[in-house]
């Protein structure tokens with residue numbers, strides 16, 4: 001892999017990128033009128049499989065925070081947490097979106113939209129900037145060891161999405177085997193990344209669901225002699241762990257002070273202390289974070305996948321080998337860059353060094 005090239009792409013942008021100036025539109029969200037519908041101003045933007053459901057439960061059901069979920073968006077039920085307005089449902093318009101949150105009764109009312117797919121969708125931050133009041137909104141983002149995140153997403157697809165054409169065919173070509181995907185897919189993503197000029201292009205071309213680059217890509221799988229062509233259904237398993245360009249892309253539209261960064265592993269290990277990193281995003285709305293002394297991250301959305309007959313279960317040795325491979329080949333530069341960004345911008349030097357989890 002040409003790691004120098006990737007690092008160059010990321011560094012070439014500088015750590016702090018100027019915030020793009022779009023004017024927020026005059027709309028139901030920016031007017032914030034009592035008696036109108038309520039637009040969410042607190043966003044949990046990602047990343048997928050980094051404990052978003054558990055954090056959302058903590059925030060939306062907290063006894064004192066008084067944060068409203070999209071109670072009126074119930075089809076399916078999980079849309080109360082993830083309205084998917086800015087990535088999927090934008091065409092439905094702001095009345096649909098804000099209607100899901102009910103009527104604003106006071107200027108302090110606050111709603112949360114916890115759609116973890118937002119983080120990697122290049123078109124979401126410009127849409128948001130054009131819609132919300134950029135001074136008011138706050139973003140919570142949780143990161144997780146990208147190798148563990150990838151396996152969690154692979155498992156999630158087995159549990160829920162194998163019936164979908166996009167994933168079903170792609171998984172079948174690879175005999176549903178995670179090891180085979182790990183063998184072939186990261187090299188294609190690296191190839192894609194090396195052809196891009198910066199975070200926007202990288203997100204657009206190499207990470208989105210219908211990214212152009214993968215349309216013509218194919219893999220000759222030696223093990224089963226299949227020529228796999230449905231790479232776009234697989235690439236997100238791995239590409240959504242390339243965190244630094246995602247964050248840099250968001251910083252083009254919203255300033256770093258609008259973001260609160262938490263780490264999944266630390267939420268799970270020491271919830272009380274890690275969750276304090278979201279306190280500034282709550283304080284912006286006059287909310288004080290109160291955490292009970294024995295409070296832990298509740299177990300939500302663990303997808304045990306007991307009935308997933310084709311799921312590849314990994315031994316400890318497999319996990320070590322795969323973790324090492326993914327970090328070395330795909331994630332190392334981005335993870336290092338993320339640690340630097342978080343250190344410089346938020347003064348945190350306690351981030352997990354994920355690649356070290358897999359040293360033998």
Ligand SMILES: Nc1ncnc2c1ncn2[C@@H]1O[C@H](COP(=O)(O)OS(=O)(=O)O)[C@@H](OP(=O)(O)O)[C@H]1O
Pocket residue numbers: 047048049050051052053054116148152153155156268296297298299300301302303
């Ligand atoms: N309390 C607690 N402690 C540790 N880990 C926890 C906890 N709650 C949820 N989880 C794990 O978080 C993973 C699901 O993350 P998300 O809710 O963000 O998934 S999703 O993107 O909304 O589908 C999923 O990870 P995997 O089990 O590895 O798949 C959950 O098990």
